[in-house]
Structures are given as C-alpha cells and as structure tokens.
Amino acid sequence: MTATSAGSGPGAIARPSSAARTRARSRRKATPSWVKSVLMWTSIAAIVLFCLFPIYWIVNTSLKAGADLSRGALWPDNPTLRNYRSVLNDGDFLLALRNSAIVATTTTVLSLFVGSFAAYALARLRFPRKALLLGIVLSISTFPVIAIAAPLFKLWTDIGLYDAEYGLGLIIPNLVFTLPLTIFILTSFFREIPRELEEAALVDGATRVQSFTKVVLPLAAPGLVTAALLVFFAAWNEFLFAITLTSTPEARTVPAAIAFFTGSVKFEAPLGTISAASVIVMVPLVVLVLVFQKRIVAGLTAGAVKG
Amino acid sequence: MAQIVLDGVTKRYPDGTEGVRNMSLTIEDGEFMILVGPSGCGKSTALRMIAGLEEITDGELVIGDRIVNDLDPGERDIAMVFQSYALYPHMTVRDNMGFSLKLAKVPKEEIAQRVEEAARILGLEDHLERKPANLSGGQRQRVAMGRAIVRKPAAFLMDEPLSNLDAKLRVQTRAELSRLQARLGTTTVYVTHDQTEAMTLGDRVAVMRAGELQQVGTPMELYNEPTNLFVAGFIGSPSMNFLPAKVEGDHVHLPMLDMTPTPELLEELRRIDRVIVGVRPEQIEEAGAPGTKGWPTFDVEIDLVEPMGAETVAYFTVAGEEVHAGQLAEISRDRGGDNRISAGENQVVARLESDSTVQRRSVAKLALDPDKLLWFDADTGARVGIGAALAASV
Numbered sequence A: 001m002t003a004t005s006a007g008s009g010p011g012a013i014a015r016p017s018s019a020a021r022t023r024a025r026s027r028r029k030a031t032p033s034w035v036k037s038v039l040m041w042t043s044i045a046a047i048v049l050f051c052l053f054p055i056y057w058i059v060n061t062s063l064k065a066g067a068d069l070s071r072g073a074l075w076p077d078n079p080t081l082r083n084y085r086s087v088l089n090d091g092d093f094l095l096a097l098r099n100s101a102i103v104a105t106t107t108t109v110l111s112l113f114v115g116s117f118a119a120y121a122l123a124r125l126r127f128p129r130k131a132l133l134l135g136i137v138l139s140i141s142t143f144p145v146i147a148i149a150a151p152l153f154k155l156w157t158d159i160g161l162y163d164a165e166y167g168l169g170l171i172i173p174n175l176v177f178t179l180p181l182t183i184f185i186l187t188s189f190f191r192e193i194p195r196e197l198e199e200a201a202l203v204d205g206a207t208r209v210q211s212f213t214k215v216v217l218p219l220a221a222p223g224l225v226t227a228a229l230l231v232f233f234a235a236w237n238e239f240l241f242a243i244t245l246t247s248t249p250e251a252r253t254v255p256a257a258i259a260f261f262t263g264s265v266k267f268e269a270p271l272g273t274i275s276a277a278s279v280i281v282m283v284p285l286v287v288l289v290l291v292f293q294k295r296i297v298a299g300l301t302a303g304a305v306k307g
Numbered sequence B: 001m002a003q004i005v006l007d008g009v010t011k012r013y014p015d016g017t018e019g020v021r022n023m024s025l026t027i028e029d030g031e032f033m034i035l036v037g038p039s040g041c042g043k044s045t046a047l048r049m050i051a052g053l054e055e056i057t058d059g060e061l062v063i064g065d066r067i068v069n070d071l072d073p074g075e076r077d078i079a080m081v082f083q084s085y086a087l088y089p090h091m092t093v094r095d096n097m098g099f100s101l102k103l104a105k106v107p108k109e110e111i112a113q114r115v116e117e118a119a120r121i122l123g124l125e126d127h128l129e130r131k132p133a134n135l136s137g138g139q140r141q142r143v144a145m146g147r148a149i150v151r152k153p154a155a156f157l158m159d160e161p162l163s164n165l166d167a168k169l170r171v172q173t174r175a176e177l178s179r180l181q182a183r184l185g186t187t188t189v190y191v192t193h194d195q196t197e198a199m200t201l202g203d204r205v206a207v208m209r210a211g212e213l214q215q216v217g218t219p220m221e222l223y224n225e226p227t228n229l230f231v232a233g234f235i236g237s238p239s240m241n242f243l244p245a246k247v248e249g250d251h252v253h254l255p256m257l258d259m260t261p262t263p264e265l266l267e268e269l270r271r272i273d274r275v276i277v278g279v280r281p282e283q284i285e286e287a288g289a290p291g292t293k294g295w296p297t298f299d300v301e302i303d304l305v306e307p308m309g310a311e312t313v314a315y316f317t318v319a320g321e322e323v324h325a326g327q328l329a330e331i332s333r334d335r336g337g338d339n340r341i342s343a344g345e346n347q348v349v350a351r352l353e354s355d356s357t358v359q360r361r362s363v364a365k366l367a368l369d370p371d372k373l374l375w376f377d378a379d380t381g382a383r384v385g386i387g388a389a390l391a392a393s394v
C-alpha cells in the first residue's frame, strides 16, 4: 500500500507534513474504487428488484380489496387483511395446506432416503454400465410432465390412488422427478469425499453402514440440505400432477386448491385471496432457506486430507 | 501383539492385473517390517490385503492365531495409517482418536484417558479440541498415528505415512516413529518406496518388484548379499555401480582391469552368457589408502570430485559396452530415467577417504576391493557369486 510506504521509515516522524500528504494521496486513489462500488451496488439493486418485484406485487395485491384490486396501484391505498382472514377461514384451503405439508415432507424424506443410497452406489461402487445408468436416471428428469400425466391418470384411477386423501397419490409421481435430482446432487457430493476416509472408518471397526452414517453422511450434509430444500420446494409447488390426479379438497395440495378459488363475493375476481394464499405458502419456503443458508454454503470436507 | 503370516497370497484385480503374486512372508511378533519397491510394485496392495480393504484372491493370511481372509477390517485388530492421513474432517482431534474406541463401546472415561495418554506421547495435548483442517501437516500426521495407537492393536499398518511431510520433518518424524514402535513393541508393516526409510526404520526389509517378493532380510543382508540385480540396484545410495564383465581364459575382463576369480566362481561365470559385476561405491578407494593392501589397482581419469567432508565422492567413466539388464532398466524408470544406471556410458561412483587427493580431470590410481564384488547373470538378474576374485593381473 502506498500509505504505509510513504509513512514508514525514520523520516516519517521528522517530517510532520508526510502524514497529510499520505492522506491526500489515498483519497485521490480511492475515487475509482468508490465508482466501482457504486456500479456494483446499482447492479445488485437492479437484480434484487427484478427478482423481488413479483413477490412484492403479490404481497401488495394481497393487501388490497374491492375496487383497489383492479386499479394496479404500486402500494395498497387502503391496506386490509381481509384476504388473509378469508383464506385462513376457508376450510378447503386449510385442508390443502395440510395435504401439501404431508406430500412435500413425505416426498422429501423418501427422496433423500432412497436417493442417498442410490447416489452412494453410483459414486462409490464399481459395477458395469455405471455411467449409462446415471445418464438414464438423469434423462428421466427431462421428460415433459404432461406426457406421463395422462397415463398416470388412467393408472391411478384403476388402482385407486386417484384423488386419494391427504394427496397420497401425488407422492410417487413427485418422486419420479425429485429422485433423479436428489441422486444427481448427492452423487457429486459423495464423489468429493475421499474413499480413504471410509476405509479408515472400516479399519477403525465401523460396519459399512456405520461408515456411511457416521462419516459419509455428515460430510455430505451440505449436499443433503441442498437436495432436501430443492426437493421440498419442487413437491410443495408441484401443480400439474396435483391438478390432474385430485378432484376433491380432501386430496388437493395448495397449488391446485388456489386454482379452484372462487371469489369471496360473487363475480369479484379472486385476485386478492389468491395473492394472500400465495404469500402464505411462500412463508415456509423462505423460512427454510434462511435457516439453512449457512449449511448450504459450508464446505465441510476441508482438511480431510493434506491440502 | 501378533505375528502376521502371508502364505502364497495373491491379488488379481477384476481387470486381470496381478497386483501381488504368490507372496509368502512371515512378520514376527513385534517386528518392524518394511515393504519397499518402486511405484506400482504392489506394496499398497499387499498392505491393503492385510488390512482387509482388498479381498485376497488366493492364499492365506494369518494374524495372531486366526486365519483372517474373510474377516472385515474392523475384526482384524489392526490399525492403519494412511498416506493422506484420512482424518475425519468433521471431528475434533479427540474424536478422531477416540472413534474406534467409541465404536467398540469402550466406556467414556476410558476413551478420554486413553486418548489423552496417546496425545501426551505424541505431543498433541494442546490440539485435542481442534479440527484437522486447523492443524499443520506434521500435527495431522501425529493425529493419524494417535488414532492408531489408542487402539492398542495387534499390528500397525502404514502406507507411506511420511511422504506428505517436507524433507526435514520427514527425517525427524522417522526417528520419532522408530522410537515409538520400539517403545510400544507392536508388530508393524510399513510401506515405502524410499530405500533410505527402508534401511533406517526396519528390523527387516521385504523388497518387491512387479507384484513379486524379491528378497526379505535385514538391511545389512540386503545391502551386502542382494539376491539379484534389482535388489542390488534398489538398495543403497548412491547406488551400486554395474559393469560388464567377460570371461577370457582363466580370468575375467572388467572395463578397467582384469581379475582372476576362484575356480568355483570361474565355473559359474563360464555358464553365463553375459556377466555383470556390481561394485558398491565404497569398495573403490584411492590406491595406497589404509586397508587397500593387496587390492587390484587401475588408472583412470576422474570426471568430477565432490568433497562431502566425511568422504569424497569421485566420478569416472570406463570404456567398454554399457550394461543392459531388464531389472536395472526397471529401477531407472522408477527414478525418472535420469539415473546413471541407464546412462549411455559406464559411469562409476566411488566414495573415497576424505583426505583423498584426487583431482578433477586428472588421472588417479584407484584400488578395488575384490572381496565384496557381486556377480550377476545379466539375463536372469540372479546373483551367481560374491567376491572370490582375489588374484589380479593388469
């Protein structure tokens, strides 16, 4: 740094003016970086605005009622919680919330449980055609959902899973897409874990299962959390299966239920209640992300081997 | 405490590679056994079979009084130190060292006490609550050692445990390791490709080459009586000089002088197509130096002199065709090819007395110790004789 080199040395104390000169110089130097940070913060603000504005708009709409709804003002003139009240008093919506919670949680747990074993096998064990298998698993997630929705509708009707209570009929279709995602994420995390760590655990007297649960899983925790969040979000927001495979409030999840909202007053567009419902379903997701933010970023494998 | 016996142990990988072929070796109770050899010779494979991390294709492995071929690593009562240390990054030093005891359901107080004792032996007391990521390389190495010793296993298995340390720390840790092993008296199998480590650490050394055991013996046995060209060239630093020799009538022609072997040796040499003679650098002295009485002498121009203080290393070149032998080529390949074993000409290294007066680019009179010469068959690599070339004529 220029400041130190100008101020250091035996001459620094002898000449009182040197400190002042240093300050002047560093101020002159700072100007470009100030411009840089302005540019940076402006672009960050633009990105944040771009991402968050739709959410703001939903919140904005959810606080409006009556004629305000159609006026499109940037903020509610007469903010009201009426929409929230009506949504939360709507028995069907509460049922849908319950169903969504059950479907999303079960999907996540099953995805992680099955996915972590599958991913471990793909990352570690030697068997023929491994790359091909991983490719096939991945390609499943590229299927258009609509392509399997219709046959599933028929099959589900036949075996009685159509419109099953608690949205139970939605779990398997969800897994079709969340499982490949989970396997993909976890495989890359497991690959990063040095094989020698597991061998050390085996020599230390661990069984294969113990070396998996006590060494591999803790080290893959960031991957598990990431996968869990993504799966939970996907299952929580899933719409197409929900709308095709359910028909009654007892089975519907939130996205489907919202689609069936009718205005609280006849002929009024249900925009306000839809927005309020959307805000409510967003809350758990935002909370989850905030809670696990650190976990996702953490690089836990540091220091495993000499680096 | 246990004896380890390998009886015809073979490892064949699924792709057909034979990592280790028909290896038979007995490691005595409390012995420090070194497995040494160039890269890819199967040292790690052998060690991992003993550990149970690699399935044994053929043969029998006994640890203590049990055949352990089909036992899991955890049931073999062995501890292993990995080259990368393989410390659990999410556990503190204390938990790393206590992990095996915890799995074995040892009571908490005893775990704490044993971990602390190991930490004291290794000087890790101050680092028990830290994570491996926050330790220096040397400290990590000691944690890896600690993890092995807290278990009080029947045997330690170590795969190049010092190779990640810098040169100075390696020498220091080598001495500590040696002391620790002597103190604990635990049977140890130690893998290295470094012949200095092999010579300084081990009670006995097993030299491997291309999956096969070449020779097992004390460091001095390997040094003085190697069974073949490979062991002779691999053990010793600077390594042994190899020169072509030719039987002519009743004497043997070496590039710089002729020698008369004993009738028995002559008999042997006559049966061989191509003879290679091995000379340790310290078997060449300046003529007239103490102890060289009766040694055959020769004149040679010195290329290079390196005064080392305790000794003077001199290099010279001799005429004649260069030696060719498959086993020597293997060693030089392992050492990156720029070793003089593969050099185009017969360069010879001599370790002379420190008060030697030899000068660079001048002719010196040197003497050769005829008692310890090693005679090899260039084609099979086998040693056919030692010394026994007393009389000499120029």
Ligand SMILES: Nc1ncnc2c1ncn2[C@@H]1O[C@H](COP(=O)(O)OP(=O)(O)OP(=O)(O)O)[C@@H](O)[C@H]1O
Binding pocket: B013, B014, B015, B017, B018, B019, B037, B038, B039, B040, B041, B042, B043, B044, B045, B046, B193
């Ligand atoms: N999983 C495997 N499949 C096929 N061949 C293997 C496998 N592992 C090792 N090998 C082969 O077995 C031979 C012995 O390997 P090993 O790892 O034991 O060598 P090493 O003596 O430990 O060498 P280094 O000093 O480089 O560690 C090598 O030729 C290697 O290529």
Ligand SMILES: [Mg+2]
Binding pocket: B043, B044, B045, B159
């Ligand atoms: Mg190895």
